Amino acid sequence: xxxxxxxxxxxxxxxxxxxxxxxxxxxxxxxxxxxxxxxxxxxxxxxxxxxxxxxxxxxxxxxxxxxxxxxxxxxxxxxxxxxxxxxxxxxxxxxxxxxxxxxxxxxxxx
Amino acid sequence: xxxxxxxxxxxxxxxxxxxxxxxxxxxxxxxxxxxxxxxxxxxxxxxxxxxxxxxxxxxxxxxxxxxxxxxxxxxxxxxxxxxxxxxxxxxxxxxxxxxxxxxxxxxxxx
DNA sequence: TCACAATGACCATTAAAGTGAACATAATAT
DNA sequence: ATATTATGTTCACTTTAATGGTCATTGTGA
Numbered sequence: 001x002x003x004x005x006x007x008x009x010x011x012x013x014x015x016x017x018x019x020x021x022x023x024x025x026x027x028x029x030x031x032x033x034x035x036x037x038x039x040x041x042x043x044x045x046x047x048x049x050x051x052x053x054x055x056x057x058x059x060x061x062x063x064x065x066x067x068x069x070x071x072x073x074x075x076x077x078x079x080x081x082x083x084x085x086x087x088x089x090x091x092x093x094x095x096x097x098x099x100x101x102x103x104x105x106x107x108x109x110x
Numbered sequence: 111x112x113x114x115x116x117x118x119x120x121x122x123x124x125x126x127x128x129x130x131x132x133x134x135x136x137x138x139x140x141x142x143x144x145x146x147x148x149x150x151x152x153x154x155x156x157x158x159x160x161x162x163x164x165x166x167x168x169x170x171x172x173x174x175x176x177x178x179x180x181x182x183x184x185x186x187x188x189x190x191x192x193x194x195x196x197x198x199x200x201x202x203x204x205x206x207x208x209x210x211x212x213x214x215x216x217x218x219x220x
Numbered sequence: 221t222c223a224c225a226a227t228g229a230c231c232a233t234t235a236a237a238g239t240g241a242a243c244a245t246a247a248t249a250t
Numbered sequence: 251a252t253a254t255t256a257t258g259t260t261c262a263c264t265t266t267a268a269t270g271g272t273c274a275t276t277g278t279g280a
Contacts, residue, residue, distance in 0.1 A: 001234040002268045005151065011173040013191040014184055020198040027205045032256060041115065043239050048258075055170025056237060058267085062169050063121040073183065074124055081123040088130040095137045098226045098277050111264040112238045142226060153269050158228075166267060168237085208256045210248050 007055050018062065018071070019053035025069030026051075040065045117165050128172065128181070129163035135179030136161075150175045 007015075026036050037047040042061055050057050050065060066073060075081060117125075136146050147157040152171055160167050160175060176183060185191060 001270090002236050002266095004236080005168075005170065007170045007174060008177065010177055010186065010188060010191065011170055013188070013195060014173055014186070015170060017184060017191060017194050017198060020195070020202060024198060024201055024205065027202075027209055030209055030211075032209045032211070034256080044257085045240075045259090046238055049237090054237090055173075056168050057170075058115075058165065058237080059167050059169040059172050060115065060117045060121055060125060060165025061238090063124055063165075064117060067118065067120055074127060076120065076124070078120060078123070081120065081127060084127050085123060085130070088127060088134060091134055092130065092137075095134065096278080099137055099140055099142045100225065100278050101140075101142070102279065111240095112236095112266050114266080144226080154227090155229090155270080156268055159267090164267090168267080171268090206248080208247050210255065212249065 005055070011055065012053070015053035015055055017053075018066070019051045021071045022062075022065055022069055023051045025066075025071050029069060031069070036065065036068060039068055115165070121165065122163070125165055126163035128176070129161045131181045132172075132175055132179055133161045135176075135181050139179060141179070146175065146178060149178055 026033070031039075033044050033047055033051075037044045040047065040061065042065070046057065046061065047065065050062055063073065067076065074084065136143070141149075143157055143161075144154050147154045150157065150171065152175070156167065156171065157175065160172055173183065177186065185194065
């Protein structure tokens with residue numbers, strides 16, 4: 001079953017910031033909550049929660065809203081994202097496909 | 111009712127990148143999927159989905175995992191986040207509390 | 221090589237997120 | 251000032267995501 005979660009302070013702060021960035025972006029662009037919600041295809045209630053930094057919101061929705069008000073999480077144009085994506089794929093091929101723990105090695109990074 | 115969503119290309123790419131960053135971070139640190147899932151307090155299935163860039167994952171969970179493998183979305187230490195948070199609060203007090211559309215103004219940003 | 225650990229992938233179950241309605245309160249254009 | 255619009259907040263309902271299990275496949279240490 002889905003479980004109720006608790007989140008670290010850093011996560012909560014990051015989400016709070018993201019929510020505020022979205023709100024600032026929205027207000028600066030003169031959009032009402034309802035308008036932004038409509039454009040994003042979500043309810044005003046959900047946008048409300050997102051702007052409050054709710055940890056349970058779906059990440060896809062949040063990213064979508066962020067893009068609509070000009071909040072860029074990474075580099076935020078199609079080309080740059082594709083580039084990074086490709087570079088990561090390369091990097092992944094170089095890394096082991098699966099992480100195997102040797103018998104005695106404790107593997108604590110120190 | 112909760113609705114099935116569709117996401118823009120940019121959102122899908124950003125999520126794909128984030129998932130790969132997490133996977134790279136995990137593998138570089140020599141953690142198995144199960145180990146990271148345990149530390150994050152989620153199931154391996156969910157981590158699997160996150161690493162695949164699933165848009166439906168909860169943002170709090172994704173941020174939590176990202177932090178655990180050293181992927182920084184914003185500035186990722188407590189102090190810096192607090193600073194940004196405070197600065198945003200300031201900014202918000204300067205902006206209108208609610209966006210009001212004047213009668214005839216169409217308000218399309220051009 | 222090859223045993224076995226790690227990952228990929230699917231499924232039924234269950235709790236939680238999204239929704240829209242509703243209402244109160246706050247803010248702003250006139 | 252005030253009418254009206256935007257926002258804050260709660261709630262029952264419904265759908266979806268997280269879970270844990272399971273099994274096949276892949277990768278790697280010995």
